[in-house]
Amino acid sequence: MDRYPDISEHGLIGDLQTAALVTSDGTVDFFCCPRFDSPSVFASLVDAERGGHFSIKPAADGYVTKQLYFPDTAMLITRFMTKDGVGEVLDFMPVIEGAPTDRHRLVRHLRVARGTMRFELQIQPRFNYGRAKHTVELAEEGAVFRADDGMVLTLHVAGMRETPSERAKVEQAGDGLRAVFEMREGESGRGVMLESAGGKPKAMTAAELDQMADDTAAYWKSWVGRSTYQGRWREMVSRSAMTLKLLTYEPTGAPVAAATFGLPEQTGGERNWDYRFTWIRDGSLTMHALANLGYLVEAGRFNLWLRDRVAEQAGSASGPLKIMYRVDGTSDLVEETLEHFEGWRGSRPVRIGNGAADQLQLDIYGEALDALYYFAEQGAQIGHRGWQELSQIVDWVADNWDQPDEGVWETRGGRKDFTYGRFQCWVALDRAIRLAGDTGRPSNLAKWVVERDRLYNQIMDRGWNKNVGAFTQHYSTDVLDSALLFMPLEGFVAPQDPMWQSTLRAMDKQLVSDSLVYRYNPAASPDGLHGDEGTFSLCTFLYVDALARSGRLDDAILTFEKMQTYGNHLGLFSEEIGPTGDQLGNFPQAFTHLSLINSALTLNRELERRAAHPERIAAIEQLAASV
Template identity: 60%
Template structure:
């Protein structure tokens, strides 16, 4: 399985409509076009033989690589250190709204010799439609065209002066192109990969490619300058903000959970999902994170995306007036299929595209949506009359339907249960609806909403509490703990100083927390309908930090946060989970993790400002658990 780089050995580039992963060896092994959720062009990350890739690296067998982002941008630099010299590949996707058709996207790969003399080799091997669509290949003076029945990609060569394509370029039996270019210190060449275009290739002068570089750098620097964050963890927060922006589909404002599909939660296991869609939950949480950093435009776009879904109020498969997830354009066809011809990342099959959980009933999404709409309203991003009609219809549905079994936040496939977190967020939905109606004098059946909200509260306190565990539990028919309930004090359901909450945190410390890392729940104690295990859930670890900070345990919260930052990859990116040996697992990078990092940093900064004398204590580093 050495043909697969570690999940963490990647950087992300994108143009706010799609994205690509670049491995530390200079290989683009994941890229879908023209959207995040479109079929793949390069997919070697999920099948190194049949997936397709674009690789640029030194011809020498021995080299060391380093990877970094150009400061404050999404421009990725992969450096190669060899005995003959130092070179680098600079990867980025130009962001040119209104200047190119929506189905055309460019990846610019500049190759530069920094010191000495380096021979770079390149291999371009697309596999359209997850490797199911064959293509023809045509070489030309200024590049190459790959043309399938439905898909096309033109590769333009970046020349200097009157140069033409490298004489060494050749097409192999699979229609892939291979070649090399020899550079001395200071020389720059490269490739521009353009999807949605079937040729002919044209000459890109080095100066033109460098202008695209400057424009892309300017875009990201200008965007990040809008952040109001000045706290202690600026580097991590800024990188998380850029990563969230990279996963935003600009035409609608929808945020994908991750730009990848099929990356496993357990190597060799079956917990492999397609995350290239917009979850109501993730979008709702992101409104908090973006507003907390001062990005009001992005938060407003996400809020509009949410309100559009609320206004549609389309009931689907008994899941209520909101689906749990949508495609980035707001459509809801996410039929799940298995790519049997792909082996999966390091043999982790099946590889799924689409998502069969889209028809599940997950009651928590209504609370998360209403909480974000309320939060945005408090900060001047209000809702109009149509939006309020949609909110009222959703809340009327919640008032009628909150007291029923559901699949829960973790999208388990082991049957419906009375999940405590789902009930909690139904309470939030009604509570925020009441507040919105009261604040703006909007027409609403307030007596009924009050009655149902209070009934949910009483039920959670009665049935969601486990006398045996002295803690709030995952669902009413178990004593299993669930870290989703870390949000109970955050949403205002219970005081952080309440003895019931303090007891719950102690129970979680003993069972779900291992040296600061937090599990979602114990799959062995709470069967979820799937084989295998999983790592600690990075979202939950950052939620744990937030809960500790708001509960006054600042020393423990700060050390936990700092330790969690050490699990980021070399670029500051996080996947969904952390495995037993500290490796990144699951789809990468994951929006949920990065928005939770932002929330934890904001909560810590706020509490440390209120309690400036709080200092970390030594025992938090030495406690085996918790």
């Protein structure tokens, strides 16, 4: 495999507090511990020499690999096929429920299905983003790696020191270790467990490995079984739901935007961000998607996390919410560059932290209120404190919506009157008005209604560009923005409205490339950054949804099916798709997977409507084609 594997050549495993990426040739090349946003232990994905890795693969060249998930679980199987035999590694992390912990376990369970296989294990940790030195202590039962920043990893072994064929050769390799061993057909129960805060190494039994695997599989099968989804595309919807769950920090209920940092939106480019944090927007949309599948407990826990953030920001001049936080709710996200990391295929700079954390992005209030409104529609109760916090948000939006902001895409080209931010402020006010009416709670209802209507009229007057025949990115531009595909999804415009149909046709021409959708044109709308980017996968799925609602169901289905061909071998998606179909950006991306779920739900609904009322749907489609 290339020194830097394709971004798509990975599977994701995790324990609901952190996660690891495993390449299709059996290398853990990304792992942060003890949390998603903690320093990396393995990060050869962004620096092959200094990042660190943990590999298990055949000792000889000339093998073929295949990868799959154990059905209905987040347990990853990597299979190796050689002329002498077929072997596999089952990678998983036992799920941790409850309070945060420093103890995390990464299990690598080996089996030979046919013939014989000679495996090579290499582990080369690089603590604190490759900045901390460490020592290694070998023992009969494994090894201990001690970093000078206090981090300790223990490697426990199961059946690795003795095999029927030969004694395994375990040796120190620099400040890591290497082991070579042979297994024969039918052998299993051998493997290793890497554990943080794990104490002394111990020789594990095959029964212990099997029990951990059984317990982990049972958890995931039970969780998938809670889904209410019964429609088409079940497998890809379930995989996307599990991906969102893997990206959610269980102790607080806060989801991260992606598992990684530093992966580029353009190979060799500078758009390389850290996405291991909780954006209000991404989190709200994630929980909305999970709630759509019946996962109301997850949605409820995020709402409690969100309420606590509002309470912390009470009285702040910047508004009741920041745009992003760490998973524990803290907001120390100072951006820095890892100068010693070369970046994936030379894509520098590699950044950690996020300098956009203090931006003003007005849209976050609409996404949060829309998710809360949907949650309430499903029967969730809003308590007194919760209503007070919600009212505080809405009062602030009513007083502050009419100002420039940095926009949904976190551009670094200055504040503008972004149409999407104004539209989402309309959503926030509209959902709050509905909730006040439904619950009879005290509110500044008259003011909310006045400001909602002012917003609507302003967007229709200034956000609509007569020369372009479309709603545009901000009030002073001709540039289109695919974020506005949310407009019909969230009820701001009717899908059949001539203004929306004209906007959709303009996007067809300017933002769509063989069904894939760009966010906007950076050349026409300078965003303060150099270089280009790929098509944005969230936007492609938003396009599917908009097509389906606008009477172009056949186009929507074709676009949805085409998009599946860009997913990786496991059904996972990164942030963007490059010019040659390669995945780009941080991986896997919550935005992409939540929008896949929503698109599948919309397509199912529209297909059922077409089957139940074919004449009515045909008339609507004919009307749409004529406007």
